Amino acid sequence: KQTPSANVIVFKNIPFVIDTGYGVTFKLREAGINLSTIKYIFITHLHSDHYLDLGPLLYNAWIAGLSKPITVYAPKGVKQLLFNYWQSNIYDIETRIKDEERIDIRTLIQVYEIKEGALLSNDDFEISCIKNIHPPVEESYAFKFKLGKKIIVFSGDTIYCPALIAFAGEADYL
Numbered sequence: 001k002q003t004p005s006a007n008v009i010v011f012k013n014i015p016f017v018i019d020t021g022y023g024v025t026f027k028l029r030e031a032g033i034n035l036s037t038i039k040y041i042f043i044t045h046l047h048s049d050h051y052l053d054l055g056p057l058l059y060n061a062w063i064a065g066l067s068k069p070i071t072v073y074a075p076k077g078v079k080q081l082l083f084n085y086w087q088s089n090i091y092d093i094e095t096r097i098k099d100e101e102r103i104d105i106r107t108l109i110q111v112y113e114i115k116e117g118a119l120l121s122n123d124d125f126e127i128s129c130i131k132n133i134h135p136p137v138e139e140s141y142a143f144k145f146k147l148g149k150k151i152i153v154f155s156g157d158t159i160y161c162p163a164l165i166a167f168a169g170e171a172d173y174l
Helices: 024-030 054-063 078-088 090-100 163-168
Strands: 006-011 013-021 041-042 072-075 107-111 119-123 125-131 141-147 150-154
Touching: 006 141, 013 024, 013 125, 041 054, 041 125, 054 072, 054 078, 054 119, 072 078, 072 119, 078 090, 078 107, 119 141, 119 163, 125 163
Parallel strands: 013 041, 041 072, 072 107
Antiparallel strands: 006 013, 119 125, 125 141, 141 150
């Protein structure tokens, strides 16, 4: 049964989550992913079937014991989206901080509103993105994951896009 967009790549025990459509928490748990181990989330574009459970996923990771930052890479608008989500849960957040001595979730989530180019790299992996074409959405991206010797590209929704063809040219998986 098809559900909204949510994918995960696990490389060297690091889960990279791509899109957080409805049900992503359950999908990750079914896949055996401990939510508190998530470090990186990438959102292709801000259509609800690609981001609707971003806030709940982050919250569930926090409830599961998240103590290290999660970095979210997403199009412009995601900072406001998460600010509003935190505001809608302010009572519970503040209660859990006080009563359960949790780290403030708002300080654990680092958010970057992306533009084309390199996003993240170290000795083991490189992640970059380009804009794809998804009318009427202006901020829609494809991500390239260079993980060791493999290259995986996630396009998100797109129409014919010559730049994506070049971007994914060496991909092992698209």
